[in-house]
Amino acid sequence: MSTPGPHPGPPGEQGLRLTPFRGLRYVAERVGSLAAVTSPPYDVVVRPDGQRHLETADPYNVVRLILPDAETPQARHGKAARTLAAWREQGVLAADPDPALYVYEQRDGDHLQRGVIGALRLSPPEDGVVLPHEDVMPGPVADRAALMRATRANLEPLLLAYRDGDATAALVERTADTREPLLGTTTEDGVHHRLWALTDPAEIAAAGADLAGRQALIADGHHRWATYRRLQAAHPPGTPWDFGLVLLVDTARHPLRVRAIHRVLQHLPPARALDAASPFFRVRALPGRTLDAALGELADAAEQGNAFVLAGGNGFHLLDRPDPGALDRHVPADRPPQWRRLDATVLHHLLLDHVWQVPDSPDLPDEIRYIHTADAAVEQAVRHGGTAVLMHPVREPVVRELAEQGVMMPRKSTSFGPKPAGGLVMRSLDLG
Numbered sequence: 001m002s003t004p005g006p007h008p009g010p011p012g013e014q015g016l017r018l019t020p021f022r023g024l025r026y027v028a029e030r031v032g033s034l035a036a037v038t039s040p041p042y043d044v045v046v047r048p049d050g051q052r053h054l055e056t057a058d059p060y061n062v063v064r065l066i067l068p069d070a071e072t073p074q075a076r077h078g079k080a081a082r083t084l085a086a087w088r089e090q091g092v093l094a095a096d097p098d099p100a101l102y103v104y105e106q107r108d109g110d111h112l113q114r115g116v117i118g119a120l121r122l123s124p125p126e127d128g129v130v131l132p133h134e135d136v137m138p139g140p141v142a143d144r145a146a147l148m149r150a151t152r153a154n155l156e157p158l159l160l161a162y163r164d165g166d167a168t169a170a171l172v173e174r175t176a177d178t179r180e181p182l183l184g185t186t187t188e189d190g191v192h193h194r195l196w197a198l199t200d201p202a203e204i205a206a207a208g209a210d211l212a213g214r215q216a217l218i219a220d221g222h223h224r225w226a227t228y229r230r231l232q233a234a235h236p237p238g239t240p241w242d243f244g245l246v247l248l249v250d251t252a253r254h255p256l257r258v259r260a261i262h263r264v265l266q267h268l269p270p271a272r273a274l275d276a277a278s279p280f281f282r283v284r285a286l287p288g289r290t291l292d293a294a295l296g297e298l299a300d301a302a303e304q305g306n307a308f309v310l311a312g313g314n315g316f317h318l319l320d321r322p323d324p325g326a327l328d329r330h331v332p333a334d335r336p337p338q339w340r341r342l343d344a345t346v347l348h349h350l351l352l353d354h355v356w357q358v359p360d361s362p363d364l365p366d367e368i369r370y371i372h373t374a375d376a377a378v379e380q381a382v383r384h385g386g387t388a389v390l391m392h393p394v395r396e397p398v399v400r401e402l403a404e405q406g407v408m409m410p411r412k413s414t415s416f417g418p419k420p421a422g423g424l425v426m427r428s429l430d431l432g
Contacts, residue, residue: 031058
């Protein structure tokens with residue numbers, strides 16, 4: 001399956017402008033292992049258990065920077081800044097001597113993904129160079145902005161998808177196939193990571209020329225992208241805030257995986273959720289089903305229309321065949337048909353807003369939790385006596401079509417991956 005990759009932009013447009021930077025990286029001799037100091041992106045870490053697991057894996061795990069632990073937001077951000085400064089002073093983190101673009105490889109079984117990490121020039125949204133496809137919430141953007149201000153660093157790269165950058169892709173493949181990497185490590189999830197530095201001015205210039213005039217789709221990191229834009233607007237032109245750390249993957253060569261992001265309604269018991277939903281959906285119990293079997297039932301039902309699996313302490317139940325009249329009444333009619341048919345649209349406008357009346361509000365962050373794996377979502381629902389809403393992935397062409405129309409999907413509608421591991425290379429704004 002081909003993953004969305006916007007095509008070259010209008011003639012004369014600057015397009016993607018990826019610039020080298022002096023990467024800030026862990027000194028291998030100062031940590032237990034490179035794998036033990038990495039972390040998934042901040043919004044993928046399951047809190048609190050996953051966060052504690054990472055913190056205890058190594059005293060220098062990067063989660064202490066991206067999710068610092070303290071009583072107040074101001075205290076958290078200040079703690080991250082002090083921790084980052086201390087690790088640099090102690091030699092735990094050190095800057096590479098020369099500015100570079102970084103070739104990054106992830107191998108997960110038979111799936112191989114390669115791309116290039118650099119500091120991307122932030123162009124105005126109206127230029128259409130970087131296309132978002134999901135809405136964001138102001139709370140996480142404000143939190144990430146305060147953290148970046150305090151640390152003066154981009155601690156983890158966004159994942160951007162583009163297509164048909166032949167010269168850049170050839171450079172990435174040649175580097176990975178013929179050169180010794182800066183580092184290689186296998187993380188706890190079994191993914192093998194390798195990183196190379198490109199410092200040759202001719203190679204950097206060739207990649208820059210190849211990327212000019214091209215567009216990219218935000219595959220992962222919408223809140224961090226909004227944070228980059230917010231911080232750029234708060235500073236005068238010509239500062240390091242005009243750039244943000246990204247991983248660019250040519251999805252014509254390395255298609256991304258598209259997965260769902262599940263919801264956990266911590267305060268809604270499954271019995272109540274099912275009872276309230278039954279007038280609007282066909283509800284079927286899936287007795288004796290394993291999680292994999294329930295997800296298989298969901299995939300079959302999703303071929304015919306909107307469908308969800310509800311899970312918790314009472315097993316698995318399939319919701320499908322929503323009432324067309326209810327959809328007409330509660331799903332906004334001023335958007336394209338592809339948007340109106342999205343599972344996330346139906347979930348938020350019909351089930352969450354009307355049927356269950358569970359607010360998706362930054363003021364009530366504990367009402368809905370967004371979990372990237374189905375097993376973790378079910379475990380969280382059982383633990384809290386709540387309801388897990390298991391989702392089926394959005395089809396990739398729909399993501400592309402909506403992004404090109406400038407139509408935003410509900411937040412957390414998709415999960416593209418593999419996502420870059422945090423902690424392999426960071427960008428300090430004090431280094432350029």
